[in-house]
Amino acid sequence: MIKILIPTPLRPFTDKLDTVEVSGATVGELLQNLTTKHAGLKQHLYAADGKLRSFVNVYVNDDDIRYLQKNETPVKDGDTVSIIPSVAGGAPTAVTREQDALPELSGDEIKRYSRHLIMPEVGVDGQRKLKAAKVLCIGAGGLGSPAAMYLAAAGVGTLGIVDFDVVDFSNLQRQLLHGTPDVGRPKLDSARDRLNALNPNVHIETYDAALSSENAMQLFAPYDVILDGTDNFPTRYLVNDACVLSGKPNAYGSIFRFEGQASVFATKDGPCYRCLYPEPPPPGLVPSCAEGGVFGVLPGIIGVIQATETIKLILGIGEPLIGRFMIYDALRMRFRELKLRKDADCPVCGTHPTVTTLIDYEQFCGVAPHQIEAAKAPATRGDALTSLELKAELDRGETIVVLDVREPQEYQINRIPGSVLIPLGDLPKRYVELDPSATIVSQCKSGMRSAKAQELLRSKGFTNVRNLTGGILGWIDQVDPSQPKY
Amino acid sequence: MAAIILRPAVDAAIRAHGRETFPHECCGALLGRDGEVHQSHGLPNTTEEGPRRRFLVRPDDYRGAEHRARETGLDLLGFYHSHPDHPARPSQYDLDHAWPSFSYVIVSILAGTDRLLTSWRLKEDRSAFDEEPVRITNSPDHPVTQS
Helix, strand or coil, rough: EEEECCCHHHHHHHCCCCEECEEEEEEEHHHHHHHHHHHHHHHHHHCCCCCEEEEEEEECCCCCCCCHHHHEECCCCEEEEEECEEEEEEECCCCCHHHHHHCEEEEEEEHCCHHHCCCCCCCCHHHHHHCCEEEEECCCCCCCCHHHHHHHHHHCCCCEECCCCCCHHHHCCCCCCHHHHHHHCCCHHHHHHHHHHHHHCCCEECCCCCCCCCCCCHHHHHCCEEECCCHHHHHHHHHHHHHHHHHEEEEEEEECCEEEEEEEEEECCCCHHHCCCCCCCCCCCCCCHHHHHHCCCHHHHHHHHHCCCCCCHHHHHCCCCCCCCEEEEECEEEEEEEEEEHHHHHHHCCCCCCCCCCCCCCHHHHHHHHHHHHHHHHHHCCCEEEEHHHHHHHHHCCCCEEECCCCCHHCCCCCCCCCCCHHHHHHHHHHHCCCCCCCCCEEECHHHHHHHHHHHHHCCCCEEEEEEECHHHHHHHCCCCCCCCC | CCCCEEEEHHHHHHHHHHHHHHHCCEEEEEEEECCEEEEEEECCCCCCCCCCCEEEHHHHHHHHHHHHHHHHHHHEEEEEEEEEECCCCCCCHHHHHHCCEEEEEEEECCCCCCCEEEEEEECCCCCCCECCCCCEECCCCCCCCCC
């Protein structure tokens, strides 16, 4: 027989005894016999799945069985087995709500969510947590579309959407919240229609605004989880910092061409986006989706990962993507995972933060000065021209080399007649094909890459290179509307 | 339900501990007899999940509390903890981790000031807590110690 020491709170279930003697060869057998003898102990020692509850510690003499052989730990006469409580608790977290404050489900909702309700991991209580939850989607574009649709279908009670854009034909290849008849409508309107049709029980809040340092904290305040579906660095840093400062988890995703990333940032003890990337890349180094393109199904995968993580956070189930950075490659069809650590020196979430209020993120990411310079440059330095000016010079018969620095697949869609194609990436090798004294106008889609080409050519001794403001898009607007835009 | 009795010094010590650790949670053991808490003992909050919203008493500290109860001829009646900037109501997390027959005293600390103090007991089927009334009464011959 082996002695088991019973802690105070369990003694009402052992006839007030502080020691019970039972037989068994392993800890598992002992506990089995103990709970057979004193059946009232069972629900306090074991969870519904039959495993020992996490706050129940079992010691053989002075050793925790977690570090021995767990349930299989052998015991012999003379050993003392102790059941020792870990006492734990805490205030409600942002996501976990009080059970009794949760809203009830209607009959319709019980039918609608029945496939959730029959799973113990969700169940009625989990579905009520979803109904009580409030999620804010930043952007109703590629990532926001699938995320918002699945969150609405899953029964998240309140969905907020921040967006100020209008639906464009080029959105329809991936942004499933919006359909062909919606082109020209505000994205918020088509998003609301689509989500209401999916699930009228969901309360949709729309915010027709660009997220900014002025409005972010106020917009985030009523929400439990923020879902970052932004497509630019200033807003990404803004969302991250505002999440850290307001203590709200950030279900993060981003996409480019065939590759996507996802993680959960800014949870209480997890890393934030700045732990991974303290500083933004230099402006222009990482092209946007408008410049680099994006595989249409890619945001479907990444946005749904964000929705999955959001729902797990609300339910408090599974292993969240906290401290883990998921990278998905659609071409190779592979997921990779990097471990992330919270950085004690992180300027926002570290032990001695230097960023304690929201800052100017355009400036932080170096966007604003660049744009100001670009806006000033053409008039004063004479190194840029508009499409109308170019057209006039060409019409006068001047000899001008229009150098298109886009990719060949872009050149196939539209071009300025007579232009020469050398993609920007090839230019450092192929500039020798051009005459350094020729009158050159560099051109791309909207004027960013061609400005770099202009700089490069000048550094190689080219004397007369101007940049076409607004790129081919400006040309189509001002000169040749017959060509398609992309 | 029978009330839990706190000696005024116990009430004061719990509140002081909560103010002291704010904005983190404090925790400690309650020792006494027959529903009357004679002593409170502050314990280190060893949670690794963020002490603003969580507390954890290590098995060793738990054993220490039982040991102290035995030495002083008292019973371990339960534990207290604070809810910084949250109401003095048990959370789902409290419920998930609760032990039967213990009293769980919760003090709400709002912006550093102690407010409502409540006490709770787990229902036998673990489905929820029952609130037990708290009475503060004088018994000057039992001094309060706080480690």
